[in-house]
Amino acid sequence: MIRVQREDFDVGFEIENLTRGKTTIGGIVTFVGTVRDPGGANAIMAMTLEHYSGMTEDELTAIEAEANKRWPLDASLIVHRFGRLLPGERIVLVVTAAAHRTAAFAANEFLVDWLKTKAPFWKQEETPQGTRWVEARDSDEQAAKRWAKG
Amino acid sequence: MIRVQREDFDVGFEIENLTRGKTTIGGIVTFVGTVRDPGGANAIMAMTLEHYSGMTEDELTAIEAEANKRWPLDASLIVHRFGRLLPGERIVLVVTAAAHRTAAFAANEFLVDWLKTKAPFWKQEETPQGTRWVEARDSDEQAAKRWAKG
Amino acid sequence: MRLLYFAWLKTKIGKTEETLDLPAGIATPAALVDWLKTRGPGFAEALKDRRTLRVAVNRRHVGWDFALKPGDEVALFPPVTGG
Amino acid sequence: MRLLYFAWLKTKIGKTEETLDLPAGIATPAALVDWLKTRGPGFAEALKDRRTLRVAVNRRHVGWDFALKPGDEVALFPPVTGG
Numbered sequence: 001m002i003r004v005q006r007e008d009f010d011v012g013f014e015i016e017n018l019t020r021g022k023t024t025i026g027g028i029v030t031f032v033g034t035v036r037d038p039g040g041a042n043a044i045m046a047m048t049l050e051h052y053s054g055m056t057e058d059e060l061t062a063i064e065a066e067a068n069k070r071w072p073l074d075a076s077l078i079v080h081r082f083g084r085l086l087p088g089e090r091i092v093l094v095v096t097a098a099a100h101r102t103a104a105f106a107a108n109e110f111l112v113d114w115l116k117t118k119a120p121f122w123k124q125e126e127t128p129q130g131t132r133w134v135e136a137r138d139s140d141e142q143a144a145k146r147w148a149k150g
Numbered sequence: 151m152i153r154v155q156r157e158d159f160d161v162g163f164e165i166e167n168l169t170r171g172k173t174t175i176g177g178i179v180t181f182v183g184t185v186r187d188p189g190g191a192n193a194i195m196a197m198t199l200e201h202y203s204g205m206t207e208d209e210l211t212a213i214e215a216e217a218n219k220r221w222p223l224d225a226s227l228i229v230h231r232f233g234r235l236l237p238g239e240r241i242v243l244v245v246t247a248a249a250h251r252t253a254a255f256a257a258n259e260f261l262v263d264w265l266k267t268k269a270p271f272w273k274q275e276e277t278p279q280g281t282r283w284v285e286a287r288d289s290d291e292q293a294a295k296r297w298a299k300g
Numbered sequence: 301m302r303l304l305y306f307a308w309l310k311t312k313i314g315k316t317e318e319t320l321d322l323p324a325g326i327a328t329p330a331a332l333v334d335w336l337k338t339r340g341p342g343f344a345e346a347l348k349d350r351r352t353l354r355v356a357v358n359r360r361h362v363g364w365d366f367a368l369k370p371g372d373e374v375a376l377f378p379p380v381t382g383g
Numbered sequence: 384m385r386l387l388y389f390a391w392l393k394t395k396i397g398k399t400e401e402t403l404d405l406p407a408g409i410a411t412p413a414a415l416v417d418w419l420k421t422r423g424p425g426f427a428e429a430l431k432d433r434r435t436l437r438v439a440v441n442r443r444h445v446g447w448d449f450a451l452k453p454g455d456e457v458a459l460f461p462p463v464t465g466g
Binding site: 010011012013015016019020021022023024025026027028029030031032033034035036037038039087088099101102104105108109112143 | 160161162163165166169170171172173174175176177178179180181182183184185186187188189237238249251252254255258259262293
């Protein structure tokens with residue numbers, strides 16, 4: 001299941017709603033990405049997430065299907081927010097549930113690495129020096145590459 | 151923070167309580183272990199977790215400190231239940247929060263692997279054929295060994 | 301065709317989207333970008349280095365040599381920074 | 384010393400814990416297990432294969448050659464299966 005929305009999400013509710021009654025699940029892994037304020041010279045006051053409506057949903061649906069093809073998941077969920085967010089606010093939720101924890105962990109990291117490098121979202125930060133668009137990080141590209149099939 | 155308790159826990163509340171107001175956090179990884187009913191010939195009706203009260207708390211405290219030494223975590227939490235649990239019920243919660251997701255993921259997997267092989271808990275399953283103590287799995291031992299320092 | 305611009309491309313070019321006919325002889329996103337650069341200083345500035353850009357056609361990531369068709373939705377944007 | 388038994392050891396031995404004086408000449412968990420085995424068929428059955436057992440002294444995992452002291456809390460149990 002995937003959702004792209006402006007509103008916040010309730011982590012406990014989403015996990016419960018996704019996994020309730022599924023007694024074949026042994027491990028549930030959850031990732032929550034939040035707006036980080038590095039402080040000091042890199043301080044930010046807010047962040048605005050722009051996205052490519054339509055493409056975002058297509059891409060999230062495709063990558064969730066790919067994760068379910070690669071690992072035996074009992075349930076999965078991606079929720080990604082857009083709009084203006086303050087430090088500490090939740091940006092993204094990824095939940096993966098499987099009989100065994102190794103599949104749930106691997107699929108979750110795969111999805112998060114993918115979101116950082118492929119999902120059509122762009123972050124603009126508000127800083128004391130003005131607003132700036134966040135540049136893609138090479139470490140995210142490297143993290144995503146480890147999932148490439150040989 | 152660690153807790154050993156008979157009662158269930160509220161995943162959303164625990165994450166919120168642990169991370170609220172900490173704007174240096176960028177990623178929060180959560181693992182929830184649940185009672186799995188494999189069904190068929192391996193069906194279980196319930197599971198009882200016995201633990202070594204006192205030692206359990208000491209060990210969880212020590213391993214949480216070790217994880218915080220190995221990775222730059224902003225917050226961490228382990229909650230482990232004991233007593234009789236039904237399929238689908240939550241057993242254990244591990245939350246790790248860090249500026250960057252890689253540390254949060256690695257520390258979380260380290261803690262979960264460790265819990266499976268070192269935390270003094272023993273599972274007894276109720277099956278249609280009677281009760282049986284769960285045997286330690288070699289795959290858990292192998293998973294834990296990858297964190298051994300050279 | 302429909303053209304979409306995101307993030308700092310949008311700011312530099314001064315618009316979010318536009319609809320225009322695919323000019324004769326333009327068969328790939330690479331050729332399209334070269335043609336767009338001739339449309340004004342904002343375009344020239346935003347599109348000057350293709351290595352800082354990505355392109356999607358009909359909402360799918362594609363390469364610069366992808367075969368364009370009339371009516372395609374073409375989006376230009378910087379490398380994504382989501383998650 | 385205080386002795387604790389967990390999981391199937393508890394069932395086979397028929398008790399959860401007991402308090403006794405460390406017998407003369409018993410200096411390690413290995414020697415303690417050998418001595419306990421002579422105390423009855425339940426002990427002999429539960430402790431017959433040390434490879435299926437683990438030991439903690441004063442709530443810390445230790446090896447079979449750990450040096451015991453009077454007053455120690457010694458726990459015997461199968462490999463753990465938590466998480």
